[in-house]
Amino acid sequence: MNRLTDAIKHLIIINVIVFVAPQLLQLDFSNILALHFPKNEHFGIWQYITHMFMHGGFGHILFNMYGLWAFGTPLEQMWGKKKFLFFYFSAGLGAGAIYTLVNYYQFNGIYELFVNAGLNPSEILTILESGSTNDQRIVQNITQDQFNKIIGLFNAKAVGASGAVYGVLVAFGMYFKDAKLALIFFPVPIAAKYFIPGILAFDLFFGMTDYSVGNIAHFAHIGGALIGFLIAWYWKKNQFKRFN
Template structure:
């Protein structure tokens, strides 16, 4: 069992506190700390960091913290505390930015339908805030599926450390490509250089199709993986260069 390293220990403590404290104090910090779409009145730039310490349930927290400990420990031991923290927050913030970009692209595509139908921005936001409309100008130009989609994008914030964790997973695969991993439902050991890409490809598949189960931010996972790959690959290629 790997030793609990300093940075990971403190990250886990903060995540647990941010999950337990609001429950004990009966406070809802979602509007303040979860990551909202920029058009939403609750959006704040600080949410790209704070959302990394918010979780939607105990199992969400447990799985993320287990992955952080299991895959992040050898990385912190190899890189050191400061370098690991830089990597972790870079992957997490990058995941949030890419997630926002994808959601904004989808949101804007449907938003233009409202605009082309003659509604101004205040009317559109008013409809989205209400989550319903009887405006006759939208009859025949907006499907129920499109309306449900834009309302969901507008109202549903993202929480969790998963984006940063996916960065950690990719960095682990790059640094320890032959380490054997296995899932509970597929208990056959597979080298991390194959195992981790399969997980990321599954996220890409579910993100691009309608087969996703549950409200999972697949593109945040992919975003964290992309940023994690870029940083970890660069560090590995340049680790022996002297400046």
């Protein structure tokens, strides 16, 4: 069994505290710590960090912390604590940034329809904040699906370490490509070099279609994986020395 390395141990402890404490105190910190859409009144730049320590349920945090431990341990042993933490937070920040950019792109496409219908920014913001309207300019020019989509984007709250963990997963696959991995529902071991691209392909498919399974930020996963790949590729190519 992998030894629990220092950085991963502390990351898991912080994640568990942030998950358990609000439940014990019966407080909801999601408006403060979850990652919101930039135009939402609850958005704060610090949320690009804090959202990585929040989770939506026991299964969510269990899966992420297991992935962090299983795939991150050999990386921290190889890189050292400081280098691993730099990598982890870079992947998490990249995940949040790409998630926001994709949401912004989708949001602006529908926002332009509001503008073309004759609404000014103040009117649009009021409608987005209320989540409903009887304005005939909206009724006549915006479909219900489009309206639901922009309301969902405006009010979206992203939580979880998944983006950072996906970066860790990709780096693991680059350094340990022949390691055998298996899913609970598909227990046949598959080499990391095939297993990880397969998972990313599913995320890309679900992110670009309406077939998503559950409330999952697929492009946060893709973003974390992309940033993780770029950093790990650069380090591997240049063979950076370990630093503690």
